[in-house]
Amino acid sequence: MTHQAWTHHEAVINHVRLHYVQAGPEDGPLVVLLHGFPEFWYSWRHQLPALAAAGFRVVAPDLRGYNRSEKPPGVAAYRLRQLVADVRALIVHLGSPTAALVGHDWGGVIAWAAAMRHPEVVSRLAILNAPHPGAYRRELRRNPAQWRRSWYVLAVQLPVVPDALGRLLRVRIGALLRRSSVRPDAFTDEDVRAYIHALGQPGALTASLNYYRALLRFPGDMPLMPIPARTLVIWGAQDVALVPQLSEGLDRWVPHVQVERLPQASHWVQHDAPEVVSRLLIDFLT
Template identity: 50%
Template sequence: MEHATKDAVEEPQPRPQEPGQRGLIHGYADIGEIRLHYVEAGTGPLVVLLHGFPEFWYGWRNQIEPLAAAGFRVVAPDMRGYNLSSRPAGVAAYGADAVADDIRGLIRELGAESAIVVGHDWGGTVAWTMAMNHPEVVDRLAILDAAHPRKLQEGLPHPRQLRRSWYFFFFAAPGLPERVVRADHYRFFRRFLRDARPEYTPDEIARYVEAWSQPGATTGMINYYRFSVRQSQKKAKAALKPIAAPTLVIWGLQDRYLGQSLAEPHSKDVPNLVGVERLPASHWVHHDQAEQVNQLLVGFFGSSGGAK
């Protein structure tokens, strides 16, 4: 299986199309055997942005500068398996618990005790898990189009949601998904992004293709799904804990992957839910409605008292 050790990851080169080129800092943090690449901008309370599938740190290009300008230290990592971060071998390395441990370690490596955590899609799953497993490092939690694990468990068996989530089970197969997604210049992955409005530009798509083309990245990205499908659902349900952090959910009304019934978590799981904001957007709500999402996030962060 393709993989890269942390020592095999090379420093990235600046790119003219990256947002805020003069203000962006690329960095690495070694968390145990995992090396995480991240992009940083701004000063102030720490905000960590966790990307989803099939994105990488660049998925937050419309948020990094505005949040930094609003007075926050913004850090957007590539999660393990993606782009310039380590791609460990084996499906077992890609459980949400392990990835949440990475981000907890990153927060500490950045010199902070805690952070405001924002997650989209798989990054949202990791953010939910962080808030359950490591509540001491999560000051506030913002979730974009990512169902709480209990809601996803409850919703996935329904036929309509099963049709929406068919790729979960396609990705669970060994070997075949990698061959399919690499064909025709990663057409399979590109199709996931096609409903974004405005459409992703050719330059933006080129950045994604370059990230997907990193050695071992395709397998690493798909392994998140393999682990999710193969894990014991009974054990996963038993591990759920109430989330203490104030939580905001932002959801696209035209999300074609996750139904609207999955947006609002149960009150027993998220007793401090601030609200569920539904916007006219696709699954890529942070792209489609970037300005409104940024306003919602800054407003939500502003009453947090800041990360320590």
């Protein structure tokens, strides 16, 4: 998939071949966009041209295991420590001492951890519907609704469930995305075909589910340390997987946090409200 607003690249990053898309001026401040499950770089199709037009050098990788990036075997290859190392190595590869990280869903989990483990390379941090680990643990302790919404994290640990989920996701991804979004036109037929193509790459479904397996097998990879970077949290309030309380009380761990709640957006906040999300990001990063 091509577009005049961006270019495609590949490089060996942290010993894994990653594909990424780049837009904007080479000498602009670096912004790295990290997608979530079950997406790929295309998750940022609205924000890439908007941020580039604002003067940023924008890079959106396919995370390891997704779409055109390499898919190393085994669960341990997808532990959070490795995913964070990918991000840090990508910033080094791009020749910048620091970058602003923007992450959605799993990309947000990685961005939270990167800002804790490597604060020296994260100039600013923006999170879209991805729980801070401290807030997530808090809500699991006190909020039964979050346990009910987190059923799939436990389900993929079972031997036969991931294959069944994978088949369902591959066949029904368009319906699943549209049913859980707020805007009926958030995902066009062209978008759905792109997602089906990305998930259809050999090994992509197994790799994407290994993120969840590794999360529980290597819990020590998720740090809980203060984040010094200025942080923006954009939260779609109609998230079917994450309770809205996860966007509250973050200043305990993130002293310089700004929270923007969008009541008419879902978990797919950058798709439901692309113009609003792009404006919030540009204002925050400028």
